Amino acid sequence: MHLKRILSAIFFIPLFFLLVKFGSPLLFFFVLSAAILIGLYEIFLLLEMKGILPLKFLGFLGGWVLSFLIFSGYPGRDGLLVSLAFLLIAFLVSTLSRDGDFWLRIQGAGATFLAVLYLSLLLSFLPLLRKMPEGAVYIYYLFLVTWAGDTGAFYMGINFGRHKLCPGLSPGKSIEGSIAGLFSSLAASFLAKGWFFPGLETLHALILGILLGIMGQLGDLSESLLKRGLEVKDSGSLIPGHGGFLDRVDSLLFTGPSLYFYVTCCLR
Numbered sequence: 001m002h003l004k005r006i007l008s009a010i011f012f013i014p015l016f017f018l019l020v021k022f023g024s025p026l027l028f029f030f031v032l033s034a035a036i037l038i039g040l041y042e043i044f045l046l047l048e049m050k051g052i053l054p055l056k057f058l059g060f061l062g063g064w065v066l067s068f069l070i071f072s073g074y075p076g077r078d079g080l081l082v083s084l085a086f087l088l089i090a091f092l093v094s095t096l097s098r099d100g101d102f103w104l105r106i107q108g109a110g111a112t113f114l115a116v117l118y119l120s121l122l123l124s125f126l127p128l129l130r131k132m133p134e135g136a137v138y139i140y141y142l143f144l145v146t147w148a149g150d151t152g153a154f155y156m157g158i159n160f161g162r163h164k165l166c167p168g169l170s171p172g173k174s175i176e177g178s179i180a181g182l183f184s185s186l187a188a189s190f191l192a193k194g195w196f197f198p199g200l201e202t203l204h205a206l207i208l209g210i211l212l213g214i215m216g217q218l219g220d221l222s223e224s225l226l227k228r229g230l231e232v233k234d235s236g237s238l239i240p241g242h243g244g245f246l247d248r249v250d251s252l253l254f255t256g257p258s259l260y261f262y263v264t265c266c267l268r
Contacts (some may be wrong), residue, residue: 020130020139028139029071029127036067036119038245043115046230053108054115055094062087063120070124071131088113123249125256129263134199138263141197145188145209146255149216152184153177170224178217185213200267208262212255219254223247 091109157177165173189209
C-alpha cells in the first residue's frame with residue numbers, strides 16, 4: 001500500500017504543479033468541476049449499494065451548475081440562494097414522479113441534495129482561491145499544509161498510535177496520529193512561509209497552521225462518518241494506495257473554505 005501511495009504521489013504532484021503554475025483560473029475551475037462530478041459519482045454509487053436511490057441526473061447537473069455559479073460570481077449572493085432553493089425544489093418535484101416507497105424517495109432526494117452541497121459547495125472555494133491575485137500561492141499553501149497534516153497523522157498513527165481517537169467512528173485513527181498531524185500542518189505552514197510565501201506573517205502562519213490542521217482532521221472524520229453510515233471502508237479505488245477520490249479530498253473540503261474566509265477576512 002505504501003508503494004502505491006508513493007507512486008501515485010509521484011504521478012499526480014507534477015501534474016498538479018503544472019496545472020496551478022501554468023493553467024489559468026478558468027482551466028483550474030474546469031478540472032475541479034470534473035473532479036466534483038467524479039466525487040458525486042462515487043457518492044451516488046455508495047448510496048445505491050446501501051439501497052438509497054439518488055437523483056443522479058439532477059445531482060450531476062445541479063452540482064456542476066452550482067460550482068459554475070460560485071466561480072463566476074453571477075448572479076451574486078442573492079442569486080446563489082435562489083439557485084439553491086430551486087435546486088431543492090427540483091429534487092423534491094422530481095421525487096413526486098418516482099415510483100416506490102415514499103420514505104425511500106425522500107431519502108434519495110435528501111441524500112442527493114446533501115451530496116451536492118458537500119462536494120460542489122465546499123470544493124468550489126478552491127477555484128475562488130485560485131482566482132485571487134496570489135491565487136497560485138494560496139493553492140500551493142493549502143495543499144501543502146493539508147496534505148502534510150494527512151501524511152503526518154497517517155504514518156505516525158500506523159507506527160505509534162496507541163490511544164484511539166474515535167473508535168466508534170474510525171478505529172484506525174489515534175490521538176498520537178492526530179497530534180502528529182496537527183504539528184505536521186503547523187510545520188508545513190512555516191515551511192511554506194520560508195519557501196514560497198514570504199509575505200505570510202509569522203502570526204498568520206501560526207494561526208493558519210493550527211486552523212487548517214484542525215479543520216483537515218474534522219473533514220477526514222466527517223467523511224469517516226459518511227463511510228460508516230454507508231458501511232464501506234473506502235469511497236472507491238480510483239487512486240492506487242489512497243482509495244477513492246473522496247478519500248483524497250475529504251480534508252480539503254474543510255480546509256479550502258477555511259483558508260478562503262481567513263484570506264478574505266485577515267490577509268487582504
